[in-house]
Amino acid sequence: MSFFPASLEVLIDKLASLPGVGTKSAQRLAFHILSLPQGEAEAIAEALLHARRSVKRCGVCQNLTDTEVCPICGNERRDRGTICVVSDPKGVLAIERAREYSGVYHVLHGVISPMNRIGPDDLTLRELVERVSRGGVEEVIMATNPDTEGETTARYTSRLLAPFGVKITRLAYGIPVGASLEFADDATLTRALEGRQEY
Amino acid sequence: MSFFPASLEVLIDKLASLPGVGTKSAQRLAFHILSLPQGEAEAIAEALLHARRSVKRCGVCQNLTDTEVCPICGNERRDRGTICVVSDPKGVLAIERAREYSGVYHVLHGVISPMNRIGPDDLTLRELVERVSRGGVEEVIMATNPDTEGETTARYTSRLLAPFGVKITRLAYGIPVGASLEFADDATLTRALEGRQEY
Numbered sequence: 001m002s003f004f005p006a007s008l009e010v011l012i013d014k015l016a017s018l019p020g021v022g023t024k025s026a027q028r029l030a031f032h033i034l035s036l037p038q039g040e041a042e043a044i045a046e047a048l049l050h051a052r053r054s055v056k057r058c059g060v061c062q063n064l065t066d067t068e069v070c071p072i073c074g075n076e077r078r079d080r081g082t083i084c085v086v087s088d089p090k091g092v093l094a095i096e097r098a099r100e101y102s103g104v105y106h107v108l109h110g111v112i113s114p115m116n117r118i119g120p121d122d123l124t125l126r127e128l129v130e131r132v133s134r135g136g137v138e139e140v141i142m143a144t145n146p147d148t149e150g151e152t153t154a155r156y157t158s159r160l161l162a163p164f165g166v167k168i169t170r171l172a173y174g175i176p177v178g179a180s181l182e183f184a185d186d187a188t189l190t191r192a193l194e195g196r197q198e199y
Numbered sequence: 200m201s202f203f204p205a206s207l208e209v210l211i212d213k214l215a216s217l218p219g220v221g222t223k224s225a226q227r228l229a230f231h232i233l234s235l236p237q238g239e240a241e242a243i244a245e246a247l248l249h250a251r252r253s254v255k256r257c258g259v260c261q262n263l264t265d266t267e268v269c270p271i272c273g274n275e276r277r278d279r280g281t282i283c284v285v286s287d288p289k290g291v292l293a294i295e296r297a298r299e300y301s302g303v304y305h306v307l308h309g310v311i312s313p314m315n316r317i318g319p320d321d322l323t324l325r326e327l328v329e330r331v332s333r334g335g336v337e338e339v340i341m342a343t344n345p346d347t348e349g350e351t352t353a354r355y356t357s358r359l360l361a362p363f364g365v366k367i368t369r370l371a372y373g374i375p376v377g378a379s380l381e382f383a384d385d386a387t388l389t390r391a392l393e394g395r396q397e398y
Contacts, residue, residue, distance in 0.1 A: 004263065004288065004292065005250075005253070005254050005263055005264050005265035005266075006265060007246070007249045007250040007253045007254055007265050008250050008254050008263060008265075010246045010249070010250065011246045011247060011249075011250035013246075014242065014243045014246040014247075015243075018228055018231060018232075019227060019228070019231050020224060020227060020228075021228075024381075025219060027289065028218060028219060029217055029218070029219075029220075030250065031287070031288070031289075032217060032218050033217075033247060033250065033251060034250060034251060034254055034263065036251070038251060038252070041247060041248070041251040042248065042251075043213065044213045044214075044247060045244040045245075045247045045248045046244075047206070047209045047210045047212075047213040048210060048213075048232060048240060048243060048244045048247075049240070049241065049244045050206045050209070050210075051204075051206045051207050051209065051210035051229065051232065051233060052232060052233060052235070052237060052240040052241075053237075054204070054206045055204050055206055055207050055233055064203065064204055064207060064233065065204050066204035066205065066206055066207075067204075088230070089203065089230070090226065090230075093203070
């Protein structure tokens with residue numbers, strides 16, 4: 001038996017269906033929302049609807065955007081000959097923050113993960129192959145996460161692109177800048193040694 | 200500079216304004232919402248609006264309800280001579296779960312907290328005094344959380360009600376001191392009800 005009004009139960013259920021939100025957090029969020037001024041509660045709902053309706057994928061790089069072509073793909077000063085492949089929009093955000101990269105991106109929207117039943121067809125690989133096949137691309141930098149799934153996805157993608165004769169690279173592995181050698185794990189140290197650069 | 204579409208930034212900001220949701224969680228939630236089918240995203244927004252619009256306070260006990268009088272106050276079999284005073288609706292839920300209590304409730308919607316500038320007038324104490332002054336009440340059980348603010352609120356309330364000559368009791372310390380009522384297990388809550396002490 002439920003002791004909350006039905007509409008409150010529905011809200012708690014909906015919030016609890018979001019990732020990382022348990023029943024207790026959902027209750028806390030729901031009570032908070034009920035305590036908000038009507039206008040503020042409506043603003044949250046409106047933001048949710050507006051984002052869901054207006055945000056789509058860039059027709060070129062598949063990154064999230066509310067225009068036909070995203071600001072990066074639309075920027076004439078970006079080098080269209082270099083495509084950096086990331087698994088999700090947060091990857092674009094991370095690399096842009098470094099202010100070092102002047103090429104364009106391709107967002108896969110996932111990684112190959114048999115455990116989660118995500119195969120190559122669930123990613124935007126078809127769009128990437130089309131882009132590369134149209135020519136003008138000199139280098140594709142694989143920048144998926146350095147974990148098993150990210151590695152699998154990077155290797156699969158590089159094999160897909162091999163027939164087009166473009167240079168395919170992978171972000172360097174190594175010790176994070178500012179980190180201490182003693183806290184680096186064995187795998188990272190091995191990769192850092194393998195990838196050592198001449199001065 | 201922002202690299203997300205404006206409407207996505209707005210959604211992330213709104214989500215990050217909720218209690219216990221940081222920027223990273225807000226991003227994760229926003230990306231999840233964008234990945235939902237349009238209908239499901241609309242259902243979340245609708246649940247939010249519907250709950251905010253339809254949920255109000257019971258005219259008798261001040262608990263949240265979507266009817267004029269809540270199901271507990273409207274239940275003829277509940278003993279109206281006993282009022283259990285809780286700080287919030289989660290307290291009602293916790294005690295109802297123990298299936299031991301057959302009286303009615305009064306929800307204060309807060310506790311006296313000078314730190315957070317919450318005084319007696321911010322609670323539903325006026326409504327409680329009115330209820331008790333109308334007569335027919337034999338016992339008022341104080342069931343605010345067993346922490347400093349809950350104790351202060353219980354003591355303040357008991358002094359307010361003293362002139363009406365009703366028996367005023369406090370939940371027994373079967374509840375671990377310092378813990379929150381909503382996390383108490385059924386057995387502990389039952390003990391706390393059985394061992395309630397007169398002020």
